[in-house]
Amino acid sequence: MSDYEQNYYIADLIYRSVTDSLSASEEAALNTWLKNDENRQLYDRILSEKIFAEKRRIYAELNVDDAYERFLKKLNHQEDLVEVKNHRSITSLLKYAAILIAVLATAYLTFFNEGNNHAIIDRDVEVVNTLQPGFEKATLVLSDGTEVNLEKNRDQFILNNKVVQVQNTDNMLVYKNNEEPDESPLVPLYHTLYVPKGGIYKLELPDGSLVWLNSSSSLKFPETFSGSRRIVELKGEAYFDIKKDAAKPFVVKTSVKDITVLGTEFNVSNYSDDNFFATTLVEGKVKLNSEGQPESQTVYMNPGERAVQMRNGRTMQVSDVDTERYTAWKDGKFYFEKENLENILTKAGRWYDFKFSFTDPELKERLFTGVVRKDYPLERLLGMIAKASKINYQINYYKSNQAYEVLISEN
Numbered sequence: 476m477s478d479y480e481q482n483y484y485i486a487d488l489i490y491r492s493v494t495d496s497l498s499a500s501e502e503a504a505l506n507t508w509l510k511n512d513e514n515r516q517l518y519d520r521i522l523s524e525k526i527f528a529e530k531r532r533i534y535a536e537l538n539v540d541d542a543y544e545r546f547l548k549k550l551n552h553q554e555d556l557v558e559v560k561n562h563r564s565i566t567s568l569l570k571y572a573a574i575l576i577a578v579l580a581t582a583y584l585t586f587f588n589e590g591n592n593h594a595i596i597d598r599d600v601e602v603v604n605t606l607q608p609g610f611e612k613a614t615l616v617l618s619d620g621t622e623v624n625l626e627k628n629r630d631q632f633i634l635n636n637k638v639v640q641v642q643n644t645d646n647m648l649v650y651k652n653n654e655e656p657d658e659s660p661l662v663p664l665y666h667t668l669y670v671p672k673g674g675i676y677k678l679e680l681p682d683g684s685l686v687w688l689n690s691s692s693s694l695k696f697p698e699t700f701s702g703s704r705r706i707v708e709l710k711g712e713a714y715f716d717i718k719k720d721a722a723k724p725f726v727v728k729t730s731v732k733d734i735t736v737l738g739t740e741f742n743v744s745n746y747s748d749d750n751f752f753a754t755t756l757v758e759g760k761v762k763l764n765s766e767g768q769p770e771s772q773t774v775y776m777n778p779g780e781r782a783v784q785m786r787n788g789r790t791m792q793v794s795d796v797d798t799e800r801y802t803a804w805k806d807g808k809f810y811f812e813k814e815n816l817e818n819i820l821t822k823a824g825r826w827y828d829f830k831f832s833f834t835d836p837e838l839k840e841r842l843f844t845g846v847v848r849k850d851y852p853l854e855r856l857l858g859m860i861a862k863a864s865k866i867n868y869q870i871n872y873y874k875s876n877q878a879y880e881v882l883i884s885e886n
Contacts, residue, residue: 489518516834516884601872605854606827606879609673609690611646618664618698625676638664639681639698647677652699663697670711672828675805680707683718684725687805690825691746712744714805717759731784732791735762741776742802749821755781755801763791809847809856815840816864820881827853829870829879838866838883857881 488505491497497505509515612626615633623633625643633648634641640651648668670676670688678686681699688694692711705725717725719738727734729745731752739759745752754763756776763774763782774782774791779798784791803810804822811819817839820831826849833839841864847856857868865886872879 519834599873599875601874603870603872603879605852606829606870607852608850609675609826609828611676612674613648613668613670613676613688615641615643615648616667616669618666647679649679650681650698652681663699663701665695665697667693667695669693672825680705682720682723682725685716687714689713689804709743709745711746712742712804714740714742714802716740731786732763732765735764736760742798744801750787751783751785753781753783753801755796755798757798757802803846804849807849809845809849811846812844813842814844815842816860816866816883819843819860820883823853823856824881827879829853829881831881831883834882834884838885841866853881861886 485505485508488497488501488508491501492505509518615623615625617623617634623643625633625648628643629646630644632640632642635653637653640653642649642651668676668678668688670690670692672691674690676688678688678694680686680696682705684705686694686707689712692709692713694710694713695708697706700723703723705720705723706728707726708728710730713727715725715727715736717736717738717740721737725736725738727736727743729743729752730747731745732754734741734743734754736759739761740757741759741761742755742757743753744755754761754776756778758778760778761776763776764770764772774793776782776793779795780793781796781798781801782791782793797812800810800812809819809823816833823829824831843860843864845859845863847859853870857870860866861868867884867886869882869884870879871882
């Protein structure tokens with residue numbers, strides 16, 4: 476059997492395997508082929524959820540006869556297939572394979588016929604060289620539901636009423652009180668700042684406290700602080716530089732813990748898709764507790780400490796750390812120290828806006844140490860990781876949903 480015939484035969488077996496139409500002998504043949512590790516990896520990639528779902532859609536819309544005619548025209552240019560086309564049995568197989576290739580097995584033929592172990596050609600997939608970094612962008616939602624795109628409304632006044640003046644200037648949202656605190660409303664009106672993937676934004680709160688909000692994060696806060704505490708609600712990650720006010724403790728509420736401070740600098744990471752909650756204290760002191768929690772379980776932190784609680788656990792672990800590792804993002808840097816690739820790509824994916832997958836699950840735990848500026852294109856970071864951690868990467872763009880995915884494989 477020629478190489479082309481073998482490829483078409485395997486394409487046929489792959490299709491039959493996903494349509495549950497394999498005979499016993501065909502199943503045995505496919506299993507034999509899958510014993511090879513490279514074949515197994517390719518099979519898994521072809522049948523990955525995203526790729527296969529799109530190929531099934533294409534198959535449903537495909538005109539079989541047209542596909543066959545187009546495929547035969549392409550084969551006419553293949554000198555080594557002239558003899559094959561003259562055999563009726565082989566032609567029948569080619570007709571079937573034309574459908575399979577257009578629908579399911581393009582990756583297989585590309586893999587073997589071009590010798591490229593990492594390219595998957597698909598109508599919906601385009602391989603790109605890099606992704607550009609994120610930048611300052613965010614959306615502010617006012618108390619009445621009005622949404623303000625801060626990227627489009629640069630250097631403008633967003634709001635100016637008797638309570639507060641809000642200005643968007645130099646990629647920073649600044650709140651200034653227009654009245655004395657004792658004249659502010661008893662029930663504050665809340666605003667929410669949303670930062671998408673690929674974004675970052677700086678905020679000055681009404682009390683003068685500064686907040687850097689990371690990608691895929693949101694902060695809910697009042698137009699002006701009233702009452703005995705200054706309370707904000709965080710989802711995602713933020714760095715806080717709190718203006719000291721002994722009479723009004725500052726409280727950051729999260730889904731896991733409340734962080735209470737007087738005046739300090741600290742980082743909070745509370746992403747819903749991470750399996751942990753963490754607070755890193757740079758200066759001052761903070762108190763971590765949960766509503767209804769006994770005082771004996773309250774955690775007090777000192778500068779240079781990081782407190783971490785896994786989402787499936789109740790115990791918080793506190794350790795001494797180099798705080799720059801966990802706060803460098805606000806200064807425009809990625810800082811990784813013996814961090815596994817799954818965590819690294821999760822963080823990078825929020826900034827460059829991509830998802831990722833591994834051809835081998837064991838690659839998730841491969842470690843990398845390095846510092847990279849966040850304003851570089853993605854290829855700079857991935858290139859460093861590839862060289863140090865001995866992996867290959869491919870950036871795929873899926874046209875149907877305008878999404879990017881980074882595929883990590885063994886070097």
